[in-house]
Amino acid sequence: MKISHIIGNIYLEILLFVVGRALAAASRVSSDVREEVKRLPEGMVLLLQVLPSGPSMAIKKENGLLHYLGRNSGDRQPTVLMNVKNREAALLLLTFRESTALATAHDRILVRGNIPDLMTVIRILNLVEVLLLPRFIAKMAVKRYPRKKIRGRVRVYSRVLLGIG
Amino acid sequence: MKKNDYYEYSMTTDILHGTGSLRELPLLMTECRIKKPLVVTDRGIVGAGLLTPLLDNLPAEADPVVFDEVPPDSDRLLVNKIARLYRDGSCDGIIALGGGSVLDTAKGVNLVASLKADDIIDYAGAGTIAEELNPLIAVPTTSGTGSEVTLVAVIADHEIKRKMLFTSNFLQPRAALLDSRFTLTLPPHITAACAMDALCHACEAVYGLARNPFSEAAAVEAVSLIVKHLPAVLREPEKESGRLALAQAATLAGAAFSNSMVGMAHSIGHSLGSVCKVPHAAAMAVLLPHAMQYNMEKADEYIARLLEPLTGYSATAGTNVRSRALGAVTAVREFNADLRELTGGRHATRLGEILNREGECLIHRDRFREVAETTLGDGSIIYNNCELDFDEILQVLEQAW
Numbered sequence A: 001m002k003i004s005h006i007i008g009n010i011y012l013e014i015l016l017f018v019v020g021r022a023l024a025a026a027s028r029v030s031s032d033v034r035e036e037v038k039r040l041p042e043g044m045v046l047l048l049q050v051l052p053s054g055p056s057m058a059i060k061k062e063n064g065l066l067h068y069l070g071r072n073s074g075d076r077q078p079t080v081l082m083n084v085k086n087r088e089a090a091l092l093l094l095t096f097r098e099s100t101a102l103a104t105a106h107d108r109i110l111v112r113g114n115i116p117d118l119m120t121v122i123r124i125l126n127l128v129e130v131l132l133l134p135r136f137i138a139k140m141a142v143k144r145y146p147r148k149k150i151r152g153r154v155r156v157y158s159r160v161l162l163g164i165g
Numbered sequence B: 001m002k003k004n005d006y007y008e009y010s011m012t013t014d015i016l017h018g019t020g021s022l023r024e025l026p027l028l029m030t031e032c033r034i035k036k037p038l039v040v041t042d043r044g045i046v047g048a049g050l051l052t053p054l055l056d057n058l059p060a061e062a063d064p065v066v067f068d069e070v071p072p073d074s075d076r077l078l079v080n081k082i083a084r085l086y087r088d089g090s091c092d093g094i095i096a097l098g099g100g101s102v103l104d105t106a107k108g109v110n111l112v113a114s115l116k117a118d119d120i121i122d123y124a125g126a127g128t129i130a131e132e133l134n135p136l137i138a139v140p141t142t143s144g145t146g147s148e149v150t151l152v153a154v155i156a157d158h159e160i161k162r163k164m165l166f167t168s169n170f171l172q173p174r175a176a177l178l179d180s181r182f183t184l185t186l187p188p189h190i191t192a193a194c195a196m197d198a199l200c201h202a203c204e205a206v207y208g209l210a211r212n213p214f215s216e217a218a219a220v221e222a223v224s225l226i227v228k229h230l231p232a233v234l235r236e237p238e239k240e241s242g243r244l245a246l247a248q249a250a251t252l253a254g255a256a257f258s259n260s261m262v263g264m265a266h267s268i269g270h271s272l273g274s275v276c277k278v279p280h281a282a283a284m285a286v287l288l289p290h291a292m293q294y295n296m297e298k299a300d301e302y303i304a305r306l307l308e309p310l311t312g313y314s315a316t317a318g319t320n321v322r323s324r325a326l327g328a329v330t331a332v333r334e335f336n337a338d339l340r341e342l343t344g345g346r347h348a349t350r351l352g353e354i355l356n357r358e359g360e361c362l363i364h365r366d367r368f369r370e371v372a373e374t375t376l377g378d379g380s381i382i383y384n385n386c387e388l389d390f391d392e393i394l395q396v397l398e399q400a401w
Helices: A003-029 A031-037 A087-094 A100-105 A115-132 A135-141 A153-162 B021-032 B043-047 B051-056 B076-088 B100-114 B188-207 B213-235 B240-260 B264-276 B280-304 B307-311 B313-317 B321-342 B365-376 B379-383 B390-400
Strands: A045-050 A056-062 A065-070 A080-084 A109-113 B014-017 B037-040 B065-067 B093-098 B136-140 B152-157 B162-167 B175-178
Touching: A003 A031, A003 A045, A003 A056, A003 A065, A003 A087, A003 A115, A003 A153, A031 A115, A080 A087, A080 A115, A087 A100, A100 A109, A100 A115, A100 B379, A109 A115, A115 A135, A115 A153, A115 B162, A115 B365, A115 B379, B014 B021, B014 B240, B021 B051, B021 B093, B021 B136, B021 B175, B037 B051, B037 B076, B037 B100, B043 B093, B051 B093, B065 B076, B076 B100, B076 B152, B093 B100, B100 B136, B100 B152, B100 B162, B136 B240, B152 B264, B162 B264, B175 B240, B188 B213, B188 B240, B188 B264, B188 B280, B188 B321, B213 B240, B213 B307, B213 B321, B264 B280, B264 B365, B264 B379, B264 B390, B280 B321, B280 B390, B307 B313, B307 B321, B313 B321, B365 B390
Parallel strands: A045 A080, B014 B175, B037 B065, B037 B093, B093 B136, B136 B175
Antiparallel strands: A045 A056, A056 A065, A080 A109, B152 B162
16 A cells, blocks of 8 residues: 555544544534534434545434544444545545535535435534634635634534543 | 546436337337336326327237326325335336326336335435336426436425435436427426426536536536527427427436536425425426526626526627626526516416415415425535525525515
């Protein structure tokens, strides 16, 4: 395997880990994210993975909050599945050069599951990207940077780093 | 991998186009290896006398099973029920004769029957079908939906008041048979609304987030055909060449949006359909100019490309480049107004003008919040160029009212 591929895979592993933890944290500290999470059914399990055998991350909704499950959903069947078709497409998405919407429009993501839940998950991912990233990068990662301030950035970062919820 | 240079395009449906193309049905069935078809249609088609010529053209030994009770708002429970009919009748293929509801229902039935599934809901979303389905021959009767060539099926779930989207290359019918005899009896106001549905497919294919050159080529041709032939057909409904041109336009637009998907006009339109039972085509006619205007912020360059097929070369050449997108929006509004006049006021140009059979308004403004909430969960919203939140959907609905 080329060294660039190894570095790319490590980057994707780290990013998916951070995004997974940030989703869980944001559902606790951001009222905007909580509003969106309300739309998801209890027990929803999202698995986001890079094909053919790349890194992955899973979250579930339980007691009104998102929980990071780790690299996979274990014995829980995913109800929403987002498969990024290949490593290059995942790098475009997770280096935030392409929004989730554009990646989907460009056929780089295969989705499976309840479409309304998927739409909600994409909106939550957008909010988390806005929370995690500097404005000039986040503007590339979402269709439109939110007009109103999305609060909770410091607390999300703290929780991601400390591994709280 | 470069940003923005990747797309996929799939079009696997054989098209048999022309007056009298129904004659090709027996040979087509042989090629598709259909010996015992399930014919799916609706009561309106039977009442208009369109089922008889189709049955008359089946091979003598075909022995079809006929289901002729697809309602305008068919749903997943009906799809599951018809699939059982398919299995019980030992059918080996489907012939779908009708408009969007019939064609999408038939696609759903084919999915459930081919995969021996219990409930179509298990296959909602994209990329859920992993194998080829049984052959399906689509015979459209409305010149609007484009479903005869698309990889999409939209099927309602009345229990959750939502339209579910199914997308897979395997959902594309094996063949589409476009014969003008099947659209000749379509009333003028329905002809107009269906053609506007096709126009909406074409326009959203051109400026949507998943636009691609193949879709754009088909879409631009579809727009030209609709603008040229629809008014003529409304003036002279039995004009076969015009009817055939509209059928061709709808199929071209179908091929276009099947690969570039659609945007907010459809997201809101699907929701108006599931919440207020608004006919899809009527909603599309009203919402298209609003959707185009909303997307001008990010997609004016692509919307501007629609001006020439909408108004012709001379008018476009005489319009400042920066004004062309707005010119295209205005052209669609004016086209809608013309259609209202040509249909004696039956073609709706505002949501408040969409009426039921009793002449009552189908949409109540107090349901707009429910419509907006449903729109946020519609799969097509992701393909819209500009972001659209709850309040903005409400604003668009109010503007369209």
